[in-house]
Structures are given as C-alpha cells and as structure tokens.
Amino acid sequence: xxxxAAATRRSAxxxxxxxxxxxxxxxxxxxxxxMSGVWLFPLFWAVYSSLRPxxxxxxxxxxxxxxxxLSLANYQTVWTQADLPYYYVNTLVIAVPAVILTLxxxxxxAFACTQFSWRFNxxxxxxxxxxxxxxxQVIIVPLYRIYLNTPLPMLGSIDIGKFSFPLFTDNTLxxxxxxxxxxxxxxxxxxxxxFVLSNYMKTISKEITESAIVDGAHVLRIWWNIVLPLCRxxxxxxxxxxxxxxxxxxxxxxxxxKTGDKRPITSALNNLQGEFFVNNNLIAAGAMLVAIPPIxxxxxxxxxxxxxxxxxxxxx
Amino acid sequence: MATxxxxxxxxxxxxxxxxxxxxxxxxxxxxxxxxxLMLMVGIPLLLDxxxxxxxxxxxxxxxxxxxxxxxxxxxxxxxxxKNYQFMFSGYTLFWPAFLHNIIWLAWLALIAxxxxxxxxxxxxxxxxxxxxxxxxxxxxxxxxxxxVGFIWELQFxxxxxxxxxxxxxxxxxxxxxxxGNPRINLYSILIxxxxxxxxxxxxxxxxxxxxxxxxxxxxxxxxxxxxxRTFFRVVFPVMAPINVVIAVITAIEALRAFDIAFIxxxxxxxxxxxxxxxxxxxxxxxxxxGFGSAIAVILLLISLGPIxxxxxxxxxxxx
Numbered sequence: 230x231x232x233x234a235a236a237t238r239r240s241a242x243x244x245x246x247x248x249x250x251x252x253x254x255x256x257x258x259x260x261x262x263x264m265s266g267v268w269l270f271p272l273f274w275a276v277y278s279s280l281r282p283x284x285x286x287x288x289x290x291x292x293x294x295x296x297x298x299l300s301l302a303n304y305q306t307v308w309t310q311a312d313l314p315y316y317y318v319n320t321l322v323i324a325v326p327a328v329i330l331t332l333x334x335x336x337x338x339a340f341a342c343t344q345f346s347w348r349f350n351x352x353x354x355x356x357x358x359x360x361x362x363x364x365x366q367v368i369i370v371p372l373y374r375i376y377l378n379t380p381l382p383m384l385g386s387i388d389i390g391k392f393s394f395p396l397f398t399d400n401t402l403x404x405x406x407x408x409x410x411x412x413x414x415x416x417x418x419x420x421x422x423x424f425v426l427s428n429y430m431k432t433i434s435k436e437i438t439e440s441a442i443v444d445g446a447h448v449l450r451i452w453w454n455i456v457l458p459l460c461r462x463x464x465x466x467x468x469x470x471x472x473x474x475x476x477x478x479x480x481x482x483x484x485x486x487k488t489g490d491k492r493p494i495t496s497a498l499n500n501l502q503g504e505f506f507v508n509n510n511l512i513a514a515g516a517m518l519v520a521i522p523p524i525x526x527x528x529x530x531x532x533x534x535x536x537x538x539x540x541x542x543x544x545x
Numbered sequence: 546m547a548t549x550x551x552x553x554x555x556x557x558x559x560x561x562x563x564x565x566x567x568x569x570x571x572x573x574x575x576x577x578x579x580x581x582l583m584l585m586v587g588i589p590l591l592l593d594x595x596x597x598x599x600x601x602x603x604x605x606x607x608x609x610x611x612x613x614x615x616x617x618x619x620x621x622x623x624x625x626x627k628n629y630q631f632m633f634s635g636y637t638l639f640w641p642a643f644l645h646n647i648i649w650l651a652w653l654a655l656i657a658x659x660x661x662x663x664x665x666x667x668x669x670x671x672x673x674x675x676x677x678x679x680x681x682x683x684x685x686x687x688x689x690x691x692x693v694g695f696i697w698e699l700q701f702x703x704x705x706x707x708x709x710x711x712x713x714x715x716x717x718x719x720x721x722x723x724x725g726n727p728r729i730n731l732y733s734i735l736i737x738x739x740x741x742x743x744x745x746x747x748x749x750x751x752x753x754x755x756x757x758x759x760x761x762x763x764x765x766x767x768x769x770x771x772x773x774r775t776f777f778r779v780v781f782p783v784m785a786p787i788n789v790v791i792a793v794i795t796a797i798e799a800l801r802a803f804d805i806a807f808i809x810x811x812x813x814x815x816x817x818x819x820x821x822x823x824x825x826x827x828x829x830x831x832x833x834x835g836f837g838s839a840i841a842v843i844l845l846l847i848s849l850g851p852i853x854x855x856x857x858x859x860x861x862x863x864x
Contacts, residue, residue: 257667258674264664265681271740272684274707275696292710334592337585345574345582353586355856360597362793362852364801366820367845370827370837371603372596374614416596419589448578452585477689479804484828495689499808509698509705516695523687531680534687538745539752 279303279513286510303514311505313518315392316494322394322407323482323493324475327414328468334415335422335467336460340452343430344438354427361420365480372413376404376485405487413485414475422467425541429463430456463540469530470537473523494519601845607838614832628839639840642817645731646847649818650799652732657739658795661746666776668747669754683748685741690804697737698724698809727815734805734816742798746791753787754780789858796851800844819844 278291285297307313338357342350381403384396393399394407403409433456441451457464482496489500498519506512526534574582608629610622632639664682668675685693700707701723708723709715723733757780765775781788803820806812812821819840827837 254672257672261667261674261678265678268681268684268740268744271696271700275699278699286705290710290715291705291707334589338589341582341585347586351860353590355859356590356598357593358859359852359856360593362797362848362855363597363601364797364820364844364848366801366803366823367604367841367848368597368600369824370834370841371600371607373828374603374834375596375600412592413596416592420593420597423589442574442578448574448581448585473687477691479689479691479807483807484824495691498691498695509702512695513699516692520688520692523689523692527684527687531683535683535748535752538686538748 275513275516278510279517281510283508283510291509303510304518307505307511307514307518311501311515313494313515315490316492316497317522318392319407319491319497320476320493320495323411323414324472327411327418327475328471330411330415331418331422331471332464332467335419335426336457336464337452338419338423339427339430340456343427343433344435344451344456354423357420357423359420361417361424365417369480369484373404373484376409377402379403381406381408404485405491407491409485410482410493413481414478418471418474421541422471425467425537426460426463429460429540433459462536466533466537466540469526469533473526473534476522604838604841604845607835608842610835610838612834614827614834622835624835628836631836632839632843638817638822642819642822643843645817646799646802646819648731649735649738649802650796652735653739653742653795653799654792657735657742658746658791660739661743662750662791664743664747665750665754666780669751679747679751682744684744686744686748688741690738690741691808693737693741694734694805694808697734697740697805701733724809725814730809730815734809737805738798738802742795746794749791749794750784750787753784757783786858789854793851793855797848800848800851 278286280299280301280303281295282297282300282302285295286293289296338353341347342353347353380401381398383398383401386393386395386399388394397408398406400406403412437455437459438451441455442448446455476493477495478493479495479499482492483499486492486496489497492500498515501515502512506515607618609625610618611624611627612618612622664678668679688696698706703709703720703722703725704715706723709720714720721729724730761779761783762775765779770778801820802818803812806816806818806821810816812818812825823837823840823844825837826833826840
C-alpha cells in the first residue's frame with residue numbers, strides 16, 4: 230500500500246519526493262522522539278527508583294545521581310519478605326485454566342453460531358457481546374451475594390510444598406476461592422472471545438463444515454479437527470490477550486476474595502503496599518516485579534497481543 | 546434461553562434437522578449432532594445468563610429494596626423509589642461521583658482518544674522508526690492499571706515524587722499534593738489513565754488505517770488536498786466503523802474506571818466514582834445492598850448507550 234502511495238507521490242508532486250532532508254520529516258521525528266521520551270520516562274523512573282538503595286535516596290534526595298551505586302537489593306527484599314513467588318503461583322492457578330476454558334467455550338459458541346444456520350445466532354452473539362461490555366461493577370452486588378450463597382463440595386486439596394490448592398473449595402462456598410475467581414473470568418471473557426472468534430470463523434467457508442458432514446463426521450470432530458486448527462492464529466492471539474487481561478485484573482479478586490494469601494499477584498500488590506513496601510524504592514521494585522510478565526508478553530508476543538486487540542475491533 | 550435455540554432453516558422453522566448449503570441442498574444432521582450443538586451453545590449461554598444477566602436483573606430488582614444482605618428479601622423490604630430519592634437528593638457523594646465519571650469521559654474523549662488517533666495518523670506512513678515509536682506508545686497498554694497507578698505515584702508523590710522534586714517545589718516548600726488535593730487529583734490520575742489509553746486507541750486506529758483503500762488518498766492528493774484535509778475529508782469518513790468502536794471503547798473505559806482511583810485513596814476525597822460508590826456502599830463498608838444496587842442501575846443505564854451503539858453496528862454488518 231505504501232509502495233503505491235510513494236509511487237504516486239513521486240509522479241504527482243515530484244518536488245515533495247526529492248531526496249534529502251525534508252523539514253516536515255525532521256519536525257515529525259523531533260515531535261515523536263520528544264513524545265517517546267515523555268512516554269518512557271515514568272517507566273524509566275520506576276526502574277531507576279527500584280534500583281537505588283533507600284539510604285542513598287534519603288541522603289541525597291530522589292532527584293540525584295546514584296552515588297551509592299545501583300543494586301537489585303530492593304527486588305531481593307520484596308521477593309523474599311513479601312513472599313512474592315507465592316502470588317505468582319496464585320495467578321497461574323487461576324489464569325491458565327481460565328484461558329483454556331474460555332477458549333474452549335467461546336470457540337464452541339462461535340463454531341455453532343457461524344457454521345450452522347440457527348434462528349437465534351445473532352441474539353446469542355449479542356447476549357455474549359453485551360455481557361462483556363457491561364462494567365463489572367453493575368453486576369458485583371448480586372454476584373457477591375451469589376458467591377456467598379453458592380454451596381460447593383469440599384473435596385480435599387492438592388498440597389505442594391507450602392502451597393495448598395483446595396479442590397473446588399475449602400469453606401464450602403464459591404466466595405474466597407480460586408475456582409470462584411476462575412469462573413467469573415471465564416464467563417466474562419467468554420463474551421469477548423466469542424465475539425472475536427465468531428468474527429474470525431465467519432471468514433471460514435461453510436462448505437468445509439458441510440462437506441465434512443456429508444462425509445459423516447460428527448460436529449465435535451469438525452469443531453476440534455477442522456475448524457479449530459484453521460483458527461490457530463486467532464486462538465494464539467486470544468490466548469495471549471486473555472492471559473494478560475486475567476493477569477492484570479484487580480477488581481474481581483479484590484471483591485470476591487477475602488484471604489490475602491489467596492489473591493493473585495495484581496490484587497495482592499495493593500495490600501503489600503502498606504505492609505511490606507514501606508518506601509518508594511520498594512514500591513517501585515514491587516510494581517516492576519508485577520509488571521515483568523506483561524512486559525515479557527510485550528517483548529515476545531506483541532504481534533499476538535495487538536492482533537487480539539484489533540481482531541476484536543476492526544472486523545465484524 | 547438454552548432450549549430456545551433450535552436449528553432451523555430460515556424459511557421453515559419445522560425443518561429442524563436440516564442444514565442449508567449454498568446450492569440449496571440439505572443434509573441431515575443426526576439427532577446426536579443436534580444435541581451436541583445445543584450443548585455447545587447452551588452451556589456457555591447458561592453460565593453467561595447465570596453470572597452476568599441474572600445479577601444485572603437482580604441489581605434492578607434490589608434497587609427497589611432496603612435489603613441489607615441478611616436473610617431473604619421479603620415484602621417489607623420494598624421501599625419503592627426511596628433509594629433513588631435519597632441518591633439524587635440526600636446522598637452527598639452521588640453527584641460528585643457522577644460528575645467525575647463525566648469528566649473522565651470528557652477527558653478521554655477530548656484529549657486521550659484524539660491523541661491516540663493523532664499518533665496513529667502520524668505513524669501510518671513510510672518512515673524509518675515507526676515501529677519503534679509504535680512500540681513505545683504501546684508499552685503501557687500491556688500493564689495492569691494497578692501497576693500504572695504505582696508507577697505514577699512515583700511521579701506524583703508530594704515529597705518523594707519526581708515532579709515536585711524536578712520543579713524545585715520540595716526545596717522551596719511549595720508542595721503540590723497531586724494525588725491528595727481534591728481539586729486536582731482527578732486530573733492527576735487521568736494523566737496516568739491516559740498514558741495507557743492513548744496507546745490502546747493508537748493500536749486499534751492504526752490497524753484501521755492500514756485497511757483504508759490507498760487509492761482514495763492518492764485521488765485526494767491528485768486533487769491537491771493537503772494531508773490534514775485528506776484525513777478529515779477522506780480518511781476519517783471511510784473509517785466510520787472504527788470510529789464507532791473507538792467511541793464505544795472510550796465510553797466504556799470511562800464508565801469502568803475504578804482501579805487507579807482505588808489504588809490512590811480508595812476513591813475518596815475528590816476521586817469518587819460511580820463504580821467505587823457501588824462497592825463501598827454494598828460490600829466493603831456498609832451492607833446497603835439496595836442502595837448500592839440503585840447506583841449500579843444508574844451505571845447500567847448510562848452503559849446501555851454505548852452498548853446499544855456497538856450492538857447496532859454489529860447487527861448492521863452481519864445482516
């Protein structure tokens with residue numbers, strides 16, 4: 230596209246295309262470099278603060294050169310004193326099954342609604358899409374009561390080292406449980422994933438499904454062996470995006486979990502603030518440690534993440 | 546809901562087991578297949594209805610009661626519109642929170658979203674370094690709002706924050722309490738929220754710009770239109786579907802605003818928001834379930850605007 234644009238630019242206005250330094254371009258770069266600096270600075274500052282010993286900042290103030298040297302001591306303190314590894318595991322226990330189940334459920338709905346002509350296809354998709362657009366706070370009051378009043382069986386727990394993961398529940402309720410947080414993420418995100426995946430599946434020819442049916446394949450087989458493999462790029466993008474969404478969530482675990490030790494890392498960060506993060510340098514180190522997994526996603530899976538965001542908006 | 550989904554040809558509801566092909570022939574889906582398909586839609590739909598739409602309906606129902614969460618709701622709990630009356634006239638935090646949500650929306654709509662679109666337009670060209678700039682503006686989008694809040698506290702904090710130190714306000718003793726002063730703290734956290742929102746809008750808009758037919762721009766160029774004119778007269782109108790998505794995202798983000806305000810001071814002293822009043826009234830502090838639900842209903846009613854806009858767009862493009 231830009232090749233064609235560049236070509237026509239040359240033919241239509243030869244003076245503009247003249248090689249060499251163009252003042253417009255220089256100004257544009259200058260503007261973008263300044264804005265990039267503004268954008269990166271808060272993060273740079275957080276990293277810088279996190280690397281400075283508190284004694285150094287007390288002595289010289291926050292706005293000073295690192296006379297006392299930089300070190301990872303703050304990270305070490307946060308990591309061990311606040312038991313940070315524990316909270317990462319809490320997040321994984323919730324996020325990994327939630328992402329997988331969300332993709333399974335959403336791809337089933339998207340498959341059934343795009344590959345077959347049902348009477349209520351559109352209504353179904355709208356129920357899911359609209360549900361995902363609601364602010365979570367609209368449903369939180371009754372949801373909190375539902376969580377407090379839903380009995381679940383206690384089936385023991387899986388204990389690994391000092392971690393104990395109850396099967397279903399350890400207080401007979403849905404409230405204050407990993408499974409409860411997992412469940413609301415699955416339901417909430419299924420709305421979004423259904424919307425995105427059904428847009429993607431619409432581009433798959435229905436004839437593939439039709440001929441498979443003629444050949445005698447069961448719908449489950451068609452879904453799993455034919456349609457899902459065709460959706461691999463969309464599924465990869467959604468998995469990346471959903472994992473980041475769930476990792477970054479603060480609200481559900483804040484309200485639907487009471488025990489601080491069970492909270493996933495993003496929700497736990499706020500509690501740790503007063504208890505362990507007693508100065509700005511430790512706060513910075515804590516925030517950076519929580520930010521590391523999303524930043525890894527940013528570095529290695531940026532394409533998938535962006536694809537997930539734009540699939541949800543530019544199609545359909 | 547789940548049972549109402551029966552497979553059918555559009556023209557004859559009785560022909561349940563038929564699947565229409567393009568050529569107009571029909572193939573029989575087995576009974577087993579039909580049941581499986583019903584479950585594939587039914588189970589997720591049941592969960593969605595139970596945990597999203599049922600609570601939504603319950604919020605509306607509970608908003609007419611004074612239920613405190615103890616025991617079950619009885620006829621005596623019904624108090625008509627009293628929650629709403631109190632909310633609009635007696636409860637001093639409602640209108641400030643409402644106004645803060647409006648300011649949030651206005652800020653995003655008039656500052657952050659246009660800036661994101663501007664970045665997208667600037668970066669949508671053949672130029673060295675666009676990938677780098679794009680990555681920089683996109684970086685905050687992957688971060689949690691909690692982390693964003695923490696990062697900006699390091700900028701805004703009165704004596705230890707970067708801004709007051711950099712402008713010499715700590716030395717001169719004229720501290721500005723960016724997050725504590727109720728007259729300015731909303732704008733401070735809006736800067737933090739925008740840091741993330743701008744990149745989000747940019748990425749989505751950029752994807753849209755890439756799909757604009759390049760011949761349109763060339764034609765405008767041939768006609769002698771400059772870049773600004775070309776954008777407003779040619780590109781922006783053909784981007785209408787994306788513009789709607791951006792508008793909906795902006796509105797929904799403003800209504801969902803919760804995390805940063807909660808991190809800073811639990812949504813008090815200048816940072817009241819509707820979302821926070823809901824949780825504070827019915828979960829954290831008091832058990833005013835009915836009253837909290839009434840605030841939730843207001844938030845629901847406002848949210849229906851962007852949701853309906855979005856759904857009608859989806860309807861239009863699918864039919």
